[in-house]
Amino acid sequence: MSAYAADVAALARKDILLEIRSRDTLPAMLLFVVSALTVFHFALPEDSSERAETGLLWIAIVFTALLGLTRAFAAEREHGVLDGLVLAPSDRSAIWLGKALGVTFFLVLAELVALPAFALFFHPLSWELVAAVALADLGIAAIGTLLAAMAAASRARELLLPLLFLPLVIPVVIGGVGASVAANPGSFLAFLGLYDAVFAILSWASFEYVVTE
Amino acid sequence: MIRARKLSKRFGDKRVLEGLDLEVPRGGFVLVTGPNGSGKTTLLRLCAGLAAPTDGELEVDALRGSIGFLAHEPLVYSELTALENLDLYGRLYRLRERRERSGAMLERFGLWRVRNERVATYSRGMLQRLALCRAFLHDPDLLLLDEPFDGLDAEGAELLHAELAERSRATALVATHDPEALAARATARLALA
Numbered sequence: 001m002s003a004y005a006a007d008v009a010a011l012a013r014k015d016i017l018l019e020i021r022s023r024d025t026l027p028a029m030l031l032f033v034v035s036a037l038t039v040f041h042f043a044l045p046e047d048s049s050e051r052a053e054t055g056l057l058w059i060a061i062v063f064t065a066l067l068g069l070t071r072a073f074a075a076e077r078e079h080g081v082l083d084g085l086v087l088a089p090s091d092r093s094a095i096w097l098g099k100a101l102g103v104t105f106f107l108v109l110a111e112l113v114a115l116p117a118f119a120l121f122f123h124p125l126s127w128e129l130v131a132a133v134a135l136a137d138l139g140i141a142a143i144g145t146l147l148a149a150m151a152a153a154s155r156a157r158e159l160l161l162p163l164l165f166l167p168l169v170i171p172v173v174i175g176g177v178g179a180s181v182a183a184n185p186g187s188f189l190a191f192l193g194l195y196d197a198v199f200a201i202l203s204w205a206s207f208e209y210v211v212t213e
Numbered sequence: 214m215i216r217a218r219k220l221s222k223r224f225g226d227k228r229v230l231e232g233l234d235l236e237v238p239r240g241g242f243v244l245v246t247g248p249n250g251s252g253k254t255t256l257l258r259l260c261a262g263l264a265a266p267t268d269g270e271l272e273v274d275a276l277r278g279s280i281g282f283l284a285h286e287p288l289v290y291s292e293l294t295a296l297e298n299l300d301l302y303g304r305l306y307r308l309r310e311r312r313e314r315s316g317a318m319l320e321r322f323g324l325w326r327v328r329n330e331r332v333a334t335y336s337r338g339m340l341q342r343l344a345l346c347r348a349f350l351h352d353p354d355l356l357l358l359d360e361p362f363d364g365l366d367a368e369g370a371e372l373l374h375a376e377l378a379e380r381s382r383a384t385a386l387v388a389t390h391d392p393e394a395l396a397a398r399a400t401a402r403l404a405l406a
Contacts, residue, residue: 003307006304007304007305010301010304010305011301014290014293014297014301017292017293017297018290018292018293021292021331022292075290075291075292078290078291079286079287079288079289079290079291080284080285080286080287080288081288081289081290083261083263083282083284083286083288084282084288084289084302084347085305086263087261087262087263087277087280087282088277088278088302088305088306089276089277089278089305089306089307090305090306090307212262212263212265213263213264213265
């Protein structure tokens with residue numbers, strides 16, 4: 001394993017270990033996504049369209065991700081750890097990639113509960129929906145981790161992160177809903193893949209400037 | 214090793230450092246003194262590369278991985294143990310035999326007994342000892358220490374003196390409210406107003 005990959009793995013493993021010990025983020029994400037789907041189940045009329053139901057699933061996923069992202073750099077804010085990581089000679093983008101992998105892991109765990117709950121409350125899952133959710137997770141984690149790092153440096157971080165994050169994930173919702181209900185899911189999945197690639201490269205390249213003044 | 218010319222740092226309208234000239238030769242040990250808000254911490258952060266000057270020039274002849282930085286905060290994860298924290302830093306600093314090195318540092322600063330306890334359970338003095346272990350872990354050539362005796366008891370202060378004596382070849386910039394504690398080691402003093 002290269003030194004860069006070893007750094008990324010160590011940082012991602014550390015995030016998972018911190019969550020196992022503190023149980024700060026994942027239980028909140030699980031509770032939120034299940035509660036939201038339950039509310040949507042009772043709020044929608046019985047003859048609602050699949051398109052409306054799928055749209056609500058994407059809303060639940062986006063806000064669950066936002067909940068996780070608000071906590072993404074909480075451990076680094078405490079005791080100023082981000083300064084320590086930034087001073088290390090390893091590539092600073094490894095901090096972003098390790099954190100993004102951790103965010104993806106927690107999001108996937110939340111969706112392992114959310115998707116069966118959605119199937120139970122609304123309609124069966126299609127492979128296109130599952131593929132779209134998987135692709136969306138990568139894009140959400142990529143751009144969300146960068147924005148969470150930017151917001152972490154601000155005093156108004158709880159306000160700033162949603163303001164930055166929500167406009168930038170509108171394409172994810174368009175792609176995700178399109179891939180789930182349109183006649184040509186392939187083009188929407190390709191759009192999500194392109195979004196992932198563009199924002200992953202942008203975030204990877206710009207993270208160093210976000211964490212240094 | 215450190216050369217500053219007309220160095221200034223402002224945060225919005227607030228001037229923290231203004232037109233500072235400074236030269237610290239290799240192996241020099243400079244004490245930085247001054248009242249609260251005079252820019253001691255800001256100067257160390259500028260030298261560490263954690264902040265950028267507003268004006269002026271700053272040259273620091275040290276690689277990022279050769280700086281030992283001690284901040285007001287310990288820069289460690291509270292939900293990890295001391296050993297896990299140092300192991301993570303050791304990996305990021307590419308240290309060979311990092312576990313042995315981490316263990317040796319913890320032993321030297323009297324934290325070996327509590328190495329497997331979560332940092333969240335540590336007292337202020339223990340946190341400062343761990344912060345010193347982290348700052349010295351990779352044998353840095355340049356020490357940037359902000360109030361190194363803060364929170365230390367008499368034994369901890371002795372251990373720090375012994376550590377600094379062993380590292381007499383390193384260049385050091387030390388911000389302190391108690392310059393007499395390190396007066397014997399200092400090669401120069403910088404008083405910020």
